[in-house]
Amino acid sequence: LLVNQGRVTLFDGDLDSYQQLLQQQQREVNTPTSSRGETAKEPDRKEQRRQAAEIRQQLQPYTKKLQAVEKQIATLQQHRQTLEAALADPALYSSGNLQLQPLLLEKGKLDRQLEMAEGEWYELSESLDTLKLALSQSD
Numbered sequence: 001l002l003v004n005q006g007r008v009t010l011f012d013g014d015l016d017s018y019q020q021l022l023q024q025q026q027r028e029v030n031t032p033t034s035s036r037g038e039t040a041k042e043p044d045r046k047e048q049r050r051q052a053a054e055i056r057q058q059l060q061p062y063t064k065k066l067q068a069v070e071k072q073i074a075t076l077q078q079h080r081q082t083l084e085a086a087l088a089d090p091a092l093y094s095s096g097n098l099q100l101q102p103l104l105l106e107k108g109k110l111d112r113q114l115e116m117a118e119g120e121w122y123e124l125s126e127s128l129d130t131l132k133l134a135l136s137q138s139d
Contacts, residue, residue: 055132055135055136058131058135059128059131059132059135062124062127062128062131063128065124066121066124066125066128069117069120069121069124070121072117073114073117073118073121076110076113076114076117077114079110080107080110080111080114083103083106083107083110084107086103087103087104087107
């Protein structure tokens, strides 16, 4: 006996044909259909590319700003390395050397600038990630 779609019928096959019947029914259940009974089509590649380009266009101002901040951070870090190398010179700490104070002040200023730039980078990264997520879920 076979119970299917609310009816009981006599099943005239063997176990293999029963398994094939179950697999076919499972495929039919898993295949999405439109209101006309046709198989729903996946969005074509052209539409997917158009959507991806639209998302990239919306993200572009944020991405450019993030890249500019990354470039600024790299420049500040390079300048800090140069200052740290100068501050590592033992001759700088001899008595009567007037170069130490300005270098220390410059390093303090540079450290604050770097901290601000890194904070801005973090905020931009978070905003960009949030926007990407929102745009990907809106599809």
